[in-house]
Amino acid sequence: MTKVMQGIRVLEVAQFTFVPAAGAILADWGADVIKIEHPVRGDTQRGFLNMGGVTLDPQRQTLFEHPNRGKRSVGVDITTPEGQEVLYELAKTADVFLTNYLPHQRQNFKFDVEHIKAVNPNIIYARGSAFGHKGPEAGVGGFDGTAFWSRSGVAISMTPEELPGPLGQGIPAFGDSIGGMFIAGGISAALLHRERTGESPVMDVSLLSSAIWASGAVIAQVAETGVLTRNQMPGTGGAARNPFQGNYTTSDGGTINMCTLSPTAHIKSLFEHIGVPEAAEDPRFSDARALFENAGAASDIMVKAFASKPFEYWRQHLKTYTGQWAPIQSFQDLLTDEQALANDMIIEVEAADGSDRPLKLVRGPVQFDSAPVETTRSPIASEHTEIVLMELGMEWDKIEEYKAKGAIA
Known part of the structure; x- marks a missing residue:
């Protein structure tokens, strides 16, 4: 160096x-x-x-x-x-x-x-x-x-x-x-x-x-709005408004973090990757506004899909997904992380x-x-x-x- x-x-x-x-x-x-x-x-x-x-x-x-x-x-x-x-x-x-x-x-x-x-x-x-x-x-x-x-x-x-x-x-x-x-x-x-x-x-x-x-970002928000947001209790499923954001439990107890803040361009890719391509054509989920309005139903589909296969499967399979996600790893996992x-x-x-x-x-x-x-x-x-x-x-x-x-x- x-x-x-x-x-x-x-x-x-x-x-x-x-x-x-x-x-x-x-x-x-x-x-x-x-x-x-x-x-x-x-x-x-x-x-x-x-x-x-x-x-x-x-x-x-x-x-x-x-x-x-x-x-x-x-x-x-x-x-x-x-x-x-x-x-x-x-x-x-x-x-x-x-x-x-x-x-x-x-x-x-x-x-x-x-x-x-x-x-x-x-x-x-x-x-x-x-x-x-x-x-x-x-x-x-x-x-x-x-x-x-x-x-x-x-x-x-x-x-x-x-x-x-x-x-x-x-x-x-x-x-x-x-x-x-x-x-x-x-x-x-x-x-x-x-x-x-x-x-x-x-x-x-x-x-x-x-x-x-x-x-700094959240402190500025608190100063502006007076509202303090805190971490949520852990669980499986998507956020209340965006199901493409949340932690999903795999069949062997691992966790995949979905973090697609702007899902518009990634709806088709995600549903295809989790094995339910037909959901992308469902009018409830076909665009971002509809997806947000039906977040609970989409989250339920995703919970079931992620729970059907093990952590390592998703870790490899999602590499071609077009949106943002991450496997939740331990420090021990990090020691062998190929990207690190x-x-x-x-x-x-x-x-x-x-x-x-x-x-x-x-x-x-x-x-x-x-x-x-x-x-x-x-x-x-x-x-x-x-x-x-x-x-x-x-x-x-x-x-x-x-x-x-x-x-x-």
């Missing part, structure tokens, strides 16, 4: 997934991403070895690999004066400073905007936060489960009214990964602005703003355990020149400290001095 960020250095002082995910995207694009980790503990997320009841191997920690592949790790204790000296030396060589530490931490440990800009006025300072960098909760921390899922209205909108309470977020780092892509995009724009004008802006993205943007694989959406990297069994990760959503991503595993904590500091021209005696004081590892 074309390394569009080749020659760009990113200094990342961040933990967990939200902001590090942006670093992973930039590393995929060719940037040299230097991840600062505590010399003893490393990134706190390295210790998350049980997620949703699934025990993770610390040498194959996929939750950490996802937002940290392709980086170099430098162990620095940023709470010490010596560690801050090292951080400043690194910042002098960087194009981007990337952080999700809280404002009081950035001030206490002297790596807030004014401190980093003092040593490198041309650096892009990029902040990720839970609720935004202004207002009464600017200093409040959070995770995607709080800021992206719960606070934003997403949890309520995704939950059918019939359920006794809101659904929980079933996908770890869901909002983090989405928001990380927004940060990477914002950094790209900021770098372009710096190249054109010489100005290096401070950039902010929050989990809350990420969720609000992702939900053809577009290099699943990548492999060597694992830290030295085995010949690679880790399967997901590439970022942007691809350049149709080429797959080439990346490496996430670094072991402090794996590249000496190499990176020597690249700065730091003498070995100085490195040993910092080590002796516990400022680096």
